[in-house]
Structures are given as C-alpha cells and as structure tokens.
Amino acid sequence: MRELAVSFNVSSCYANPRKIKDKQGAADKLAVFFDLDSDKVLRLLRKDKAFVWIKRYISEENAKGLDELGIGALGLIKESKRFYPDQILASHILGFVGIDNDGLEGLELYYNDYLKGAAGLTIISRDAKGRRIESKEQLISSPMDGYDIILTIDKYIQHIAERELEAVYKKYKAKAAIIIIMDPSTGEILAMANRPTFNPNSFAKSSSDARRNRAVCDIFEPGSVFKIVTAAGALEEGIISPEDKIYCENGAYRIHRHTLHDHKPYKELTFKEVIKYSSNIGTVKVAQRLKKDMLYQYIKHFGFGNVTGIDLPLEENGIIRPPEQWSKISISAIPMGQEIAVTALQMLRAMSAVANEGRLVRPHLVKRITDKRDECLKEFKPERGPRIFGEKTSSQLKEILAAVVEGGTGKRAKVKGYTAAGKTGTAQKVSPKGGYSRGKFIAVFAGFLPVENPKIAMIVVVDEPRPVYYGGHVSAPVFKAAAQEVLNYIENSGLN
Numbered sequence: 001m002r003e004l005a006v007s008f009n010v011s012s013c014y015a016n017p018r019k020i021k022d023k024q025g026a027a028d029k030l031a032v033f034f035d036l037d038s039d040k041v042l043r044l045l046r047k048d049k050a051f052v053w054i055k056r057y058i059s060e061e062n063a064k065g066l067d068e069l070g071i072g073a074l075g076l077i078k079e080s081k082r083f084y085p086d087q088i089l090a091s092h093i094l095g096f097v098g099i100d101n102d103g104l105e106g107l108e109l110y111y112n113d114y115l116k117g118a119a120g121l122t123i124i125s126r127d128a129k130g131r132r133i134e135s136k137e138q139l140i141s142s143p144m145d146g147y148d149i150i151l152t153i154d155k156y157i158q159h160i161a162e163r164e165l166e167a168v169y170k171k172y173k174a175k176a177a178i179i180i181i182m183d184p185s186t187g188e189i190l191a192m193a194n195r196p197t198f199n200p201n202s203f204a205k206s207s208s209d210a211r212r213n214r215a216v217c218d219i220f221e222p223g224s225v226f227k228i229v230t231a232a233g234a235l236e237e238g239i240i241s242p243e244d245k246i247y248c249e250n251g252a253y254r255i256h257r258h259t260l261h262d263h264k265p266y267k268e269l270t271f272k273e274v275i276k277y278s279s280n281i282g283t284v285k286v287a288q289r290l291k292k293d294m295l296y297q298y299i300k301h302f303g304f305g306n307v308t309g310i311d312l313p314l315e316e317n318g319i320i321r322p323p324e325q326w327s328k329i330s331i332s333a334i335p336m337g338q339e340i341a342v343t344a345l346q347m348l349r350a351m352s353a354v355a356n357e358g359r360l361v362r363p364h365l366v367k368r369i370t371d372k373r374d375e376c377l378k379e380f381k382p383e384r385g386p387r388i389f390g391e392k393t394s395s396q397l398k399e400i401l402a403a404v405v406e407g408g409t410g411k412r413a414k415v416k417g418y419t420a421a422g423k424t425g426t427a428q429k430v431s432p433k434g435g436y437s438r439g440k441f442i443a444v445f446a447g448f449l450p451v452e453n454p455k456i457a458m459i460v461v462v463d464e465p466r467p468v469y470y471g472g473h474v475s476a477p478v479f480k481a482a483a484q485e486v487l488n489y490i491e492n493s494g495l496n
Contacts, residue, residue, distance in 0.1 A: 019073035117146035172465030184352035187361035223427030226337030233298035276408035422447020
C-alpha cells in the first residue's frame with residue numbers, strides 16, 4: 001500500500017489572444033517569465049482564438065506572479081498532474097502519461113480506462129464582452145475520479161531487485177539487464193526491472209531504448225537454461241531417469257556434418273549430472289530419444305511461442321518453429337536453447353512450473369481495482385493453467401536443479417540457509433548478418449527457492465557482459481544476493 005504513482009492539482013496558464021493588443025510585447029514578457037521561445041509564444045497569440053495554452057503545469061511561484069506581468073487576458077486552470085515519487089523505481093512497470101494524463105506506456109497505458117476517470121461538462125454563457133453569466137450556467141455531467149490500482153509489486157523487494165541489477169549492469173559494462181521476481185504458485189510479480197532505465201517524471205528526456213520494458217518486449221536465445229524443457233519432457237515420458245547413464249563422447253559429438261561440443265569433455269554422466277554440469281551432448285542425446293515432435297509439444301506446453309498474458313502492453317510471443325521447418329541439426333540446437341527466442345518472463349514462468357508441481361501460472365501485476373472509498377471494483381485472482389507434467393517429474397527436476405546450485409554450474413547462486421534450485425544459461429548472440437556474433441553473449445540464471453516450499457522464482461538476464469559472460473559467473477550471484485535479502489524480508493515481515 002505504498003504509493004508509486006499519484007496525482008495532484010497544479011495550475012496551467014492560458015490566454016485569450018483576441019483581447020491582447022500588444023502581442024509582441026506580451027510574447028516577450030511571457031517568454032522570459034516561463035522560459036519559453038518568444039517566437040513560438042507570438043505565433044500562439046496571433047491566432048484568431050479565444051483560448052490558447054501558454055504553459056501547462058506551472059509552478060506555484062509562477063501562478064502567484066502572473067498578475068505582475070500586466071498583460072491581462074491571461075488565466076489559470078487547475079489540472080491534475082501525474083507524479084512518480086520514487087522516480088526510476090518500477091518505472092518500466094508503471095509507465096508514464098502524456099500532457100493530458102493519457103497513459104502512454106506500462107500499467108498507465110494498459111489500465112488507462114480505469115485510471116483516467118472522466119471529465120465533467122458545464123455549459124457557460126458569456127455576454128458580448130466575454131464576461132461569465134453565472135445565472136445561465138448549466139451542469140451537464142459531473143467529473144468522475146479515476147480508480148486506484150493496487151499492485152502485486154512489493155516496494156522493498158523492487159528496491160532490492162533494482163539495486164542488485166544496477167550493480168551487475170555497471171560491474172560488467174553490460175548493454176542491458178533484466179530481473180524479475182515472481183511468486184511461482186500465484187504468478188504475482190513481486191519485482192520487475194530493466195537497465196537502462198528512465199525517470200517517468202521526465203520521460204521525454206530519455207531514449208526509447210531506455211524506456212523499453214525488456215522483460216516482456218525483448219526476445220533472445222536462452223541458452224542452456226532452456227534444457228529444463230528437454231529434461232521435463234524426457235522424465236515425464238519415461239524416456240530417461242535421473243540416474244540413467246549417458247555417454248557424452250569425450251566432448252565432441254557428430255550430427256549431420258556438424259560437431260557439437262561441451263564446454264568440458266565428459267565421458268559418462270548420469271542424466272542428473274548432464275543437467276548439473278550442463279552437458280550439451282548429453283542433453284541432445286536425450287532429446288533425440290524424445291524425438292522432435294514430442295520435444296516441440298513440450299515446448300508448446302511450457303507456453304513458448306505465446307504471450308504469458310501479463311497485464312502489460314506490447315508483450316512479445318517469442319519465436320518457435322514447427323518440426324517440419326527444422327533442419328537436420330535443429331535437434332542438436334533447440335534442446336540447448338538455440339534456434340528459439342523467448343522473453344525473460346516466458347523463461348521465468350517455465351521455471352516456475354517446475355516449482356509449482358508442473359502447473360503454469362499467468363503472471364500478473366494487479367491485485368485489485370478500488371474506488372476512492374476503497375470499495376473493490378475488480379479483483380484479480382491467480383489463474384492456474386493446465387498441468388504440463390506430473391508431481392513425480394516436478395520432484396525429480398527439483399532435485400536435479402538443486403544439484404545444479406549445490407555443486408554444478410550454478411553454485412554461485414547458493415543461498416545461505418536455504419536450498420535453491422536453478423539453471424544457468426550462456427547464449428551466443430545472433431548476428432544481424434547471419435550466424436552468431438563473436439564475443440557477444442547473454443548470461444542467464446533462472447531458479448527458485450526454498451526447494452521444499454518455493455516462495456520466490458527469479459530470473460536474471462545480462463546482455464553483453466564483459467569481460468566475463470557465463471551465466472553462472474555473471475547472473476547467478478545476482479540471484480544469490482537478491483534471494484537472500486528477499487527471503488529474509490518475507491520471513492521477518494510475516495508475508496509468507
């Protein structure tokens with residue numbers, strides 16, 4: 001219940017050009033007084049109109065000093081102005097409004113019809129000299145306040161997420177970065193942030209790149225974090241069990257004139273170790289047993305290729321291709337997160353399904369909409385989707401992903417006092433010219449904790465970190481730092 005976006009009344013200045021004789025003199029005075037361009041003001045005053053805006057949302061000092069200009073034919077109107085007291089905090093979630101308080105981005109745009117309210121209408125009569133005749137005023141409709149929107153966002157958790165994201169963004173001189181923290185059982189978004197960022201109070205001073213909500217608008221190849229899809233499908237279909245052994249070809253596996261490599265040469269690994277140490281070859285061999293049609297079905301079951309349905313504008317679908325469009329080597333690329341594009345939110349929802357006994361949830365940002373008397377107009381309850389795999393598979397995957405954190409590629413995500421589960425990903429970026437870019441990577445870590453009773457799921461995505469770029473080195477420590485503090489806060493504040 002802490003305010004993230006509020007409205008307050010401020011004055012705006014208008015003029016009646018028809019009543020101003022010395023238009024050049026008035027323009028010069030107004031330009032100096034309001035720090036405006038004199039020529040632009042003069043063009044306004046030369047219009048054959050009874051009303052033009054001179055400046056919207058002026059300071060109280062300006063409003064009090066307006067009469068001292070001695071221009072006449074000037075007036076003030078009280079208007080509502082949007083203000084974001086925490087400036088950049090949650091800016092990509094909240095979005096911003098235009099000069100007339102119409103939502104332009106984020107929740108401001110998505111829920112504009114609820115937030116904006118409605119203007120009133122009064123017919124005013126004036127005499128030949130333009131003086132108001134109060135006895136003939138006619139009220140047609142009264143203005144209506146907009147509604148209040150109560151978010152799922154926790155301001156303290158949002159602060160933790162933004163602080164840790166800012167640190168990794170600067171440390172690795174990254175191009176961009178994303179963090180999302182969600183309740184895996186309800187889909188409630190507790191925090192969502194991006195870098196670069198902006199201040200919605202002065203959004204026009206920022207670039208469109210800084211204002212973009214990358215968490216739902218940017219798609220990328222996820223890399224090895226996507227191996228959870230192959231793992232879930234193979235375990236659910238009984239094709240593999242955690243302790244089954246797979247020969248990993250000493251680090252080089254030939255598939256249709258293409259050689260697949262592991263980051264380390266492995267001989268024989270259990271399937272649990274394949275995921276723990278992120279063996280590409282072991283994962284692909286399991287995917288070959290699962291076969292491409294079944295793998296594609298599980299990709300669809302996890303929701304990839306479709307929006308999650310979060311209450312934000314411009315959410316991307318991502319990119320998946322049906323099996324008939326796969327090449328002969330697609331079966332060696334897709335299981336390890338290549339030839340597919342996802343959003344950070346889609347990937348987090350997939351990881352949350354593991355935490356949530358195989359059920360997908362619909363991510364959402366709003367709990368309820370209320371009027372000014374705090375009466376609930378609309379309440380948003382968690383939407384649990386279909387079960388995409390069973391509890392046994394979920395239990396096996398939890399154990400496997402816990403091993404990733406305990407002693408595998410994700411050990412830097414280990415949180416003191418809790419058992420965490422997760423998966424690393426290091427994806428080479430696609431080049432606009434075709435193929436993959438040299439030296440440009442996306443580092444990913446997605447996970448949840450505590451494993452026994454998951455309270456939070458989190459994803460951290462860092463775009464083009466340098467000089468280090470592995471998900472286990474770059475993104476996993478952010479998960480650790482944020483998760484430790486968030487869980488302590490949840491337990492100490494009684495939110496669990």
